[in-house]
Amino acid sequence: MVDTIRTKVLIVGGGPGGYVAAIRAGQLGLDTTLVEADRLGGTCLIRGCIPSKAVIHVAGEFETMQRVSKKSRHGISLTSPPSLDMPELVRWKEGIVNKLSNGVAALCKRAKVRVLSGWARFSDAKTCTVEGKDNATVTAEHVILANGSVSSELPFLPFGGPVISSSEALALDTLPKKLVVVGAGYIGLELGIALRKLGSEVTVVEALDRILPLFDTELSTPVKRWLDRAGVTVHLGATAKGLVTEKSAHALAIQTKDGKTENLPADKILVTVGRQPLTEGWGLENMAVDMNGRFVRVDHQCRTSMRNVWAIGDLVGEPLLAHKGMAQGELVAEIIAGHRRRFDPVAVAAVCFTEPEIVSAGVAPGDPITADVEIMGAMFPFAANGRALSMGAGDEGGFVRVLARKDDHRILGIQAVGAQVSELAGEFALALEMGARLEDIAGTIHVHPTLGEAFHETALRTLGHALHI
Ligand SMILES: Cc1cc2nc3c(=O)[nH]c(=O)nc-3n(C[C@H](O)[C@H](O)[C@H](O)COP(=O)(O)OP(=O)(O)OC[C@H]3O[C@@H](n4cnc5c(N)ncnc54)[C@H](O)[C@@H]3O)c2cc1C
Numbered sequence: 298m299v300d301t302i303r304t305k306v307l308i309v310g311g312g313p314g315g316y317v318a319a320i321r322a323g324q325l326g327l328d329t330t331l332v333e334a335d336r337l338g339g340t341c342l343i344r345g346c347i348p349s350k351a352v353i354h355v356a357g358e359f360e361t362m363q364r365v366s367k368k369s370r371h372g373i374s375l376t377s378p379p380s381l382d383m384p385e386l387v388r389w390k391e392g393i394v395n396k397l398s399n400g401v402a403a404l405c406k407r408a409k410v411r412v413l414s415g416w417a418r419f420s421d422a423k424t425c426t427v428e429g430k431d432n433a434t435v436t437a438e439h440v441i442l443a444n445g446s447v448s449s450e451l452p453f454l455p456f457g458g459p460v461i462s463s464s465e466a467l468a469l470d471t472l473p474k475k476l477v478v479v480g481a482g483y484i485g486l487e488l489g490i491a492l493r494k495l496g497s498e499v500t501v502v503e504a505l506d507r508i509l510p511l512f513d514t515e516l517s518t519p520v521k522r523w524l525d526r527a528g529v530t531v532h533l534g535a536t537a538k539g540l541v542t543e544k545s546a547h548a549l550a551i552q553t554k555d556g557k558t559e560n561l562p563a564d565k566i567l568v569t570v571g572r573q574p575l576t577e578g579w580g581l582e583n584m585a586v587d588m589n590g591r592f593v594r595v596d597h598q599c600r601t602s603m604r605n606v607w608a609i610g611d612l613v614g615e616p617l618l619a620h621k622g623m624a625q626g627e628l629v630a631e632i633i634a635g636h637r638r639r640f641d642p643v644a645v646a647a648v649c650f651t652e653p654e655i656v657s658a659g660v661a662p663g664d665p666i667t668a669d670v671e672i673m674g675a676m677f678p679f680a681a682n683g684r685a686l687s688m689g690a691g692d693e694g695g696f697v698r699v700l701a702r703k704d705d706h707r708i709l710g711i712q713a714v715g716a717q718v719s720e721l722a723g724e725f726a727l728a729l730e731m732g733a734r735l736e737d738i739a740g741t742i743h744v745h746p747t748l749g750e751a752f753h754e755t756a757l758r759t760l761g762h763a764l765h766i
Pocket residue numbers: 309310311312313314315332333334335336338339340341342344345346347349415416417418443444445446463464484575578579609610611612617618619620622
């Protein structure tokens with residue numbers, strides 16, 4: 298039976314953008330309907346942030362055991378090498394995903410959100426039909442589009458068979474002996490590094506002349522060093538040309554920087570050349586909203602060009618990050634409930650869970666603003682940080698770096714590379730959002746021994762009086 302539902306707020310897409318919008322709208326007492334075709338949680342929870350970090354975690358543990366089985370380390374040795382059960386790893390990861398997805402369902406229920414399971418297709422800006430487990434026609438006063446994004450495909454290397462996207466890479470039941478990763482952005486390198494740690498032979502092909510192009514070379518150099526040490530071959534300035542299959546053996550044909558053609562043998566070819574907004578297959582063309590290139594155009598309140606149609610998350614553009622979508626989801630729900638809000642963050646920090654990890658918040662060297670404003674800055678190495686050394690992580694070339702305005706010492710950007718620096722992202726974002734000056738960080742007692750002390754020392758060093766270097 299097809300229900301007809303009238304709702305105050307209709308949200309399409311149950312990823313981090315959409316489900317946060319739904320929970321907040323429900324909390325604010327708005328009659329809210331959330332439509333999701335898959336499990337609740339979206340790319341982030343089901344096949345992105347969370348499962349990738351679970352696999353990365355296990356890969357790190359496995360690599361440590363592997364290393365210790367070859368040579369004792371810090372007084373620990375293993376008499377035999379560890380073995381890997383990929384289906385068990387994937388089951389464990391799925392357990393976490395299920396727990397979190399069920400958690401989102403419970404939070405929606407508590408906020409009295411009506412959740413419909415099915416695919417939404419719009420016939421006009423405020424009306425959609427839902428087809429799936431639930432079947433309904435929904436009309437709404439407000440529509441929040443949170444349809445998210447999908448992996449970009451290379452037309453000459455379509456997904457299928459040995460050519461996989463990040464989603465399949467997170468559900469492998471056997472470890473590929475040889476893996477070729479096309480694209481050295483954060484998703485390709487996070488997964489490539491994890492699979493290398495688990496034992497795959499990994500080769501990376503990148504069209505640009507450097508890895509991790511969204512981060513500056515000071516930050517990406519320790520990662521490149523790790524790749525070199527781990528025996529990962531990186532072809533820079535090289536382009537993938539297509540799949541070559543001979544007698545059921547696969548290879549990726551590439552053109553190298555110097556114009557030569559090479560075939561890279563591969564059991565799996567992981568294509569991670571970016572993500573694109575999901576703008577087809579759900580009637581966006583019937584909604585008369587303006588576009589901004591491939592993305593849906595929104596203003597500083599996430600309003601589209603159509604009255605009371607809002608859009609958030611990956612659908613509206615960079616940065617394609619879960620926490621940006623969540624912030625926009627919360628904001629839009631509050632605006633609909635009558636609050637005065639605008640999406641105007643000082644910084645959306647980005648983390649790269651590579652080996653070592655990278656975090657970047659705000660202005661980095663080379664940013665156009667650094668040409669107009671007089672800048673001061675410094676870095677502090679983790680080699681001089683007690684916590685990093687006590688974690689066995691002081692020798693990977695990691696550091697914290699701060700950039701500030703010379704005139705008033707206001708901090709404009711903070712970056713770090715090193716083991717577990719992702720956990721510093723919150724402090725960095727807070728400092729920028731609160732408009733902290735170098736003196737604010739220098740005057741804050743940081744707990745000893747923690748990685749955060751390196752941030753404190755960087756502020757001191759920028760002011761000319763570091764204590765521990
Ligand atoms: C491997 C990987 C690792 C990542 N790691 C990180 C990370 O560490 N940190 C980070 O911040 N970001 C990470 N990301 C990016 C992050 O996952 C996305 O930025 C985030 O999920 C975007 O949220 P969203 O709500 O905009 O859309 P999505 O999470 O893509 O959710 C959109 C949802 O809408 C549903 N949907 C779409 N159209 C319809 C329709 N018509 N009807 C019904 N349902 C529909 C889809 O099924 C989907 O569930 C990663 C991504 C990948 C692929």
